Amino acid sequence: MEDKFIFLKSLISTSGLSGYETPVRKQVSSAWEPLADELKTSRLGSLHGLRKGSGDEPRESILLAAHMDAIGLMVTGKVEGFLRVTEMGGIDGRVLPGQAVTVHGREELNGTIALPPNHLLPSHLHGKAVPLEYLLVDVGLPPSEVEEKIRVGDLVSFAQPPIELGKDILAGHSLDNRASVAALTFCLNNLQGRAFEWDVWAAATVQEEETFGGAYTSAFELTPKLAVAIDVTHGAGPGTKEHKTVPFGKGPALGWGPNIHPALHEAFKTVAGRFEIPHILEALPRHSGTDAFAMQVAAAGIPTMVISIPLRYMHTPVEMVVLKDITRTARLLAEFIVELDDQFMQKLAWDTE
C-alpha cells in the first residue's frame, strides 16, 4: 500500500498540463517499462504500452485509456512584474486567490495568485466574485527579472503539495486524472505473470481536458475491439447534492448511458460481483465527460466503458481520493482482462429482430 501511495504522490507532483504532457509521460514511461512488452508515443504525445496476450493471432485487443493531462493556467500578459493568466481546463476563479503556484518560465519560479483589493478593481466587480482575468500571479520578483524570466504562453501549475489524510486518503492537485493513471499502472502490475488471451493496450492519453485529442487519435491508431476510459467522478462531499454525486470511498463507479455499451457495463458488473469488488452504478445520461466520448466514435465505432474513481473537490488544488478505490479499480480491470476470450465479442452483439 505504501509504495502505491509514494507512486501516486510522485505522479501528482510532475507537471503535465494539456498539450505539454512530456514530463509526466516520461515518468509514466519509466513506470511502465518493466510492465509492458512495447512502449511507444503517439503523434500527439500519448503513451501507448502493450502487454501481449497468449491467444492465437490475430489477437483482439482492449484499450484502457487514462488521460495524463492536468488542468492549470497559462500566462497571457505581464503588468508591472505581475502576470495575467488564463485557464487551461475548467477552473472556478473563486478557488484561486491565495493559491501557491509554479510558473514554468526560463526557470521554475514560486508564485502566488493575488486577489487585488477592491480599490484596485473596476467598480462593476465590487460585491461580486472576481473573475480570473482580474487576478494576478505574483512571483515576488522585480519587473526587470520578470521580463527576463517569464514569457506570454508560459505555463503555470498548482504547487499544492500532496496531503496525506491518514493512511488511505490522499489529496492534492491533478488527482484528476493521475489517480486513474495510477490505477492503470497497478492493473498492469497485477497482470504480471498472469495468463490472458487478449492484447492489452494501456494508453496514457493527452489533451482530454481540452479537446479529447489523445483519445480520438489513440483509439484510431490502436483499433481495439473494446475501449475503457478510466477517469474520476464526483464523490459526495460537503456542499454537494446526493443526486449529483456517487458515494465517496465505496468503490469505483461503473458508468451507464449513451457513451457506454450496455452489455459491456453488464460484463464489468458481473466481474465486480464475482470478485466481491465494491462498486457503484453511475448514471451518465449524456456526454460522459471522459475519453469514452471520443473513443466510441473512432474509425467505425468501438464499444466503450467508463470506470470512474470517486473524487471530492474536482478541478481544485485539493482534490481528494481514497486509495482503496484506486486499487479496487485496478483489480476490476485486471480480472476483467483475464476473463476475456474469443467468445466475448458475441455478448456485445445488438439484438436483431
Added chain:
Amino acid sequence: MLENDFMQVNNDQIVMLERLCNACAVSGDEGEVRSIVLEQVQPVADEVSVDPMGNVLAKRYGAGERRMRVMVAAHMDEVGLMLTNDEGDGVFRFETVGGIAAQQLPAKEMSIGNDHIPGIVGAVPIHLTSLSERQKDIPLDNMRIDVGTENAGKVKIGDRAVFATKFHQQGNSISAKAIDDRIGVAILLRLFTNPPPNIDLFAAFTVQEEVGLRGARVAAFALDPDLAVALDCTPANDLPGWDEGEDQWAKNTRYNTRLGEGAAIYVADRGTLSDPRLVSHFVKIAEETGISYQFRQPGGGATDAGAIHTQRSGIPSISVSVPARHIHTAVAIARISDWENTQKLIFHSLTGITRDSLNRNG
C-alpha cells in the same frame, strides 16, 4: 553609510523565520510561538515573565544614567480559523479568527491544532455549479474543513487551524504564511540578543493583536515604558491600479507601501497618530545611516501602538513595519532587503535615542 553592519539578516535568522512562520499560533492560542520565544530570550534576559494573557515580557537593562525605558512590541498571533461544529465523518464547520477574507479560504490545505493535523477547505466542483453561482463569492457558511474519515477523531471543536503554506526563499523574496507578524518577532528576537546598550529594552511579544490589540494593552501597563515601538508587518498593495476611465491597468496611487522600498514608518493609521518626535528621529537616523525607508500611506489598519499609546498617562509611540504583499492570505511575500532595513533602522534609531529626542522644543 553602514558597512559590514552586524544587523544584517543572516541565514540563522531565515531559518528562525521559517520556524516561526510554520508554527500554528492563532489569536488566543499563541503557545507554539511563545515556546520558541522563551527558548530564545531566556538565556540572555535580565528578567522574563509570561503575563496572565500569555504575553512574553522580557527585559534587558542597558548601561548609563537616565536610561530610557523602551518598549518594543511584536505580536505572536496570526489570523486563522477555529473549528466550531462537528458534522461527522471528519467534516467540520469553522469561523475566522481575525480578519481573513472569505475569498481566501476555498481549496486550501489547513494545519489543525498543536499536532498540525492536515485538513482541507474544499469547494464544490465547477461542473456542479451554475454561471450565476460562480458570479457570487462562496459564503463562509457554505465552507467546511474536511480532515477525512481516518483522522476524524484527531481534531475537535475549538481546535485552531492555519494555512499549511510551505516557506520558500526565492532570491531576495520570502513567501510564507504569517509573515504578519513573525517577521516582527524575528526582528525583536535579534534586537533582544543584540540590544542597544544605552536603553533598557523591554521586549513585549504580544498576544491577540489580530482581535483587538488586546495583549499590547496590558503589556504596556505592566512595562510602563518611556516610549514604545510597534514592530509589525503592513500591506504592500503595490499591484497595478485600475483606471476606471480607460478600463485598463494603470498607475496605482493607493499602494500603502511598496516592496523593495525599505522599512515602512507610520505617520498615522486608524489606531495611532505616531509621535512626531519619534517619526523625525527615525527618519533622521535613516537618512544619516543610508537605511532605505518609506512612509506607510496614512489610512486604515492598526498596530499594537494603538493600544499602547493611550495606556496609563500616555506613551509616545511609533510603528515601524516590514512591508509584505498578500498578508492575511495563505501566501504572503516580503523582501529580505526590506526586512534587513527595518531591523537596522530599529537598532540604530534606538541606539541613537536620548531624552532630548523627546524634547517638545526640538
